[in-house]
Amino acid sequence: MTEADHSISIADLGRGEAWIDAGYVYRRVAIWLGGAGTVFLVLALFSLPPVRPLPAAVIGILLLTAAATATIAGRRSGSFPIEIPRSRWPGVVTGLGVLGLLVSVAGAGQSYPVPMFWAGTGLLTLGGTWMIVARYSGAKPGLDNDGVKRGDTTNRGALGWMLAIAMTGFYVILYWYPSALEGITRTMDPLAYAISGQPATQWFMYGTFYTLAILVMGVRALYRYRHSRYHVIRTLVLMTVQLVLAYVIPQILVLFNQPEFYFSYFWPLKWTYLWPADFGIGWILSGGGDVGVFMVLWGAIMSFVATPILTYFYGKRWYCSWVCGCGGLAETAGDPFRHLAPRSLDSWRLERWLVHGSLAFIVALTALLWINSALEGGIFGGFSGAAARAYGFLFGAVWAGVIGVGFYPVLGSRIWCRYGCPMAAILGLQQRFFSRFRITTNGGQCISCGNCSAYCEMGIDVRWYAQRGQNIIRASCVGCGVCATVCPRGVLKLENGPRDGRFNGPVLIERDDVGVLSQD
C-alpha cells in the first residue's frame, strides 16, 4: 500500500468531504478554547474593560484547562471519519456567540447589556441556525445517521464529557449561584421588560435559552426528519407549544399582573399546581380574580380528565413527545445524544423502581398536604408553603435540570423522563394497561439490524419485539417515532387501534412465517 493513500491532506480533499483523522476536531477545538482562554487571562491580568478581572480570570483558567484537555484527548483518540463543513463561517459566528456570552458573564453584560445581548445570545442563535442550515439544506431528504456513532462529542469522548461538565456546571450555577450569571441575565433586561414588564431574573434568562435551544435545534430536527411527516408535525407542535405556552404566555401573564402560569405543565409533573393553599394553588389564586380560578380548574381538568382520555386514545406520546417542554428539549437539543440512553436490563430495573417511586412519593405528599390543609396544619405544623415549594422545586431541579439536561452528552436525552418524572410514570402505567397505542411490527420483515434499539431514547430493546413479530407496548415508550424512522425495512409502525389483541403478535395465520413467528 502506498503512503499516498493514507496521507491525503485537507488541502487535497477540500471542504465538504469526509476525512479520516484522529486529531482534526480536537485541534480546532483546542485552538479556539486556548485562544479564548488566553484573551480572558490577558484581560483579567491587565484589568481591561469591558470585563471584570476576577470572573475573567476564572473563565480564562477554565477555558485553558478545557483546551489542554482537548489537546491531550486529541493525541490519544482513535481515528474517525468526519464531515468537514463546507464553510467555516457558521462555526465562527457560533464561536463568537459563545465568546460573547462568556464576555458578558465576565462583566461586560452588566455594563453593556444591549450590545452584549446581540454579541452573545444573538450571535449564538444566528450562528447555530446557520450551521444547521449549511449542514442540512443541500442534503437529500432521507435518513442520514452516517458517523453518528463515531463523532467524539456525541459518543462520550473527551469533548462529550467536557460539554456535559459545562452544561451541568451551568445548571449548578443557575440554581445555587445565580449571581455569577448576572452578566448574562442583565443582557436580557430589554427583552424581559418588553414581554413581562419586569427586569430579567435568572429564570427568564434560562427560559429564553431553553426556548431558543428548542427552536434552533428544532430546525435541525425538521431537516433531519423531513422525510417523515409524523416527525415534522410533531416537532412543529413541540416548538410552538414551547414558544407560546411555555415562554410567551407566562411572561405576558406577568405583564398583566397575573400568575406566571404554564398551561402546558400539570400535576403530577408541576406538582405545586394542585397542592393546597400556599403550598400551591394559594399562590395562583392570590391575585384574586377569575384568571387564577381558571388556571386552577385548567390544571385539575388537564390532570384528571384530559390526560386519561388522551392517553387512552393515543398513549403517552400525546404529552411526552408532543407537548411537554422536557420532551421538547429532548427531541430537539437532545436528538444528537439519543443513542446514549442506557439500554441494559439493569438500567431498566432501576428505572422501574425510581420512576414509580417518584410517582408514589408525589402522590403521597400531595395527599398529605391536602389532609394537612383540611386539618389546618395538623400534620406539617408550621412548615411553610414557601419552603415546600422550594424543596419541591429543588427535587425537580436536580433531577430534571442538573442530571436530566446536564447529562445529555453522557446519558442521553431522557434521564428525567425515565427515572424521575411522576407524570411519565402514571402515563406509562395507563399506556401499558389501558390505552389504544402500540407500535406494530410488520410480520417477519425484521432483519435484526438493531437500528431501532440503538436509537430508542428510552433505552427500549425495540429489536427484541420486532424480530419476533410482536407489538411493542412499553410503559416508557414516549412515541417519538424515531425507531420507525431509522428502521431500514419499514418494520415498525406507531398506531392507535382496538385494545383487543393489542398484545398479540400479528394475526395468526397457519403455515405462514408470520404465524409461526408469533410463537417465538
Next chain:
Amino acid sequence: MPDRVVIIGNGIAGVTAARFLRKASDARITVVSAETKYHFARTALMYAYMGHLNRRDLKPYEDAFWSKNRFEIRQEYAAHVDTEACEVQLASGERIGYDRLVLATGSRPVRYDWPGQHLGGVQGLYSMQDLDTMEQSTKGIRRAVVVGGGLIGIELAEMLRSRHIDVTFLVREAAYMEFAFSPEESAMIHRQIEAHGVDLRLNTELDRIEDDVSGQGGSGHVSSVRTSSGERIECGFVGIATGVAPRIELAKASSIETDLGILVERHFSTNVPNVYAAGDCAQFRTPLAHGGTVEQLWYSARRQGKTLGRILAGESIEYEEPVFYNSAKFFDLEFQTYGRVPAQAEGTILWENERGNRALRLAVDDAGAVLGVNGFGIRLDHARWATAIREGHPVDRITESIDEYLFNPEFDSRISRDLTRTLSAT
C-alpha cells in the same frame, strides 16, 4: 446423559436452531464459530461501517443471554468433521464429540477468476472480518469500484458514498436487476443511484484488476481495474458483489454429500445419520417453489433454523415454505416483495406516483387472483399480503380495503385513492 448437539456456525440459521432446540429440550448445545464469539446480525454490517451502529449494537442478544440459557459458546475454527467417530476437530487440535451435528456454515462471496482478484484491497462483504478489512482498505482512498448489480453491490456503493468515496458501479445487465424488476422499477433505482453520486455503468463487466501504477512492478494492492469496455478506472478498493455460494469445505472433506451446497431432505437431514445442515449452506434435494434448491436469504435461514430446532427437539415436521417475501433498501428507497412478481411487465399492474419515488407492481393470474406484489417506497402489511397471495384473493378484494394492506406511517401522504384507481382499472 443429555443429548449433545454441536452446531457449527453462529449465524441466524445456527443460533435460531439452537434457540428453538433449547426452548423444548435440555440437550447440551455447543455453538462453534471462528468468526465471532457471539451471534450478530450480518444484515447490519453496512450500518457499522457507515457509523450508524457500533459493533456491539449488531448483537441481538445480550452476551449473558447465551450462558443464561446454557449454551456453550466456542470461538474456534472447526477444521474437520469425523462422521465415523462423531467428532468435530477444532483447529487447536481439540476434538468435540457430538450425538447430533448441525452444519450452519453459511455462504461465501464468489469471484469469477479475474486476473488480480487476490490483490490487496479487493474483497467481498460477508463476515465481520470482511468489515474490518474494508475499514482498513478504504482509509483515505479517493475512488472505489463495486462489481455486481445486486443487493449487496448497491449496499457497498451506499457504504462507500457515506465516506464521500467516489464509486463506479459495474453492472453486467442492461438495467439494474433486470432479471427481477420491470424497466420502470429499475429506472427508479437508477435515479437513486445517480442521485447519490454513484457512477453507474450498465452493460459493463469487470475484466481485470491491476496493481501496477507506474509500470515498475506490482505493489500487491489494487491501483486500477479494466472493464469489459476496455476502460481503465483508477481506484483504491474493489468491492466484489457477484453472488455467494454455500460454504461447504467441511462437508466436502467428509462423507457428507454435497452438490452446490450440503444436500438435505426437507427435514434437514444429510446423507449421514445425525448430521444436519440449514441456512445458506444447505441445498434441498427437491426444488423450492421458485424452482431453485438453495435460498440464501436472511429470512429463509431464520425459518430453516427454527424448523430444524423444533425437529431436533423431537417434532416430526418438515421445512414449509411460507409465501415468499423479501425486502431491501436501495439508498433511500425501501423495497418489499411478497409472492412472485415476474420481471416482465406482462401480467402485472404498475402504479407509480407522480414524483417517481413510490411504486407498486401487482402480479395477477388470468383469473385476476393476486400472485405477488412489489412495493417501492411503500410499506406493505406482511400478514395481509401473505394471506391474499396464499388464498388467491382477487384484486378487487384488495382494493376494497387497500388501507389494511398498507403499513405506511401516520400522516403519510395518501396514496390509497390513486392506488385503488390504478389497480381497479384493469
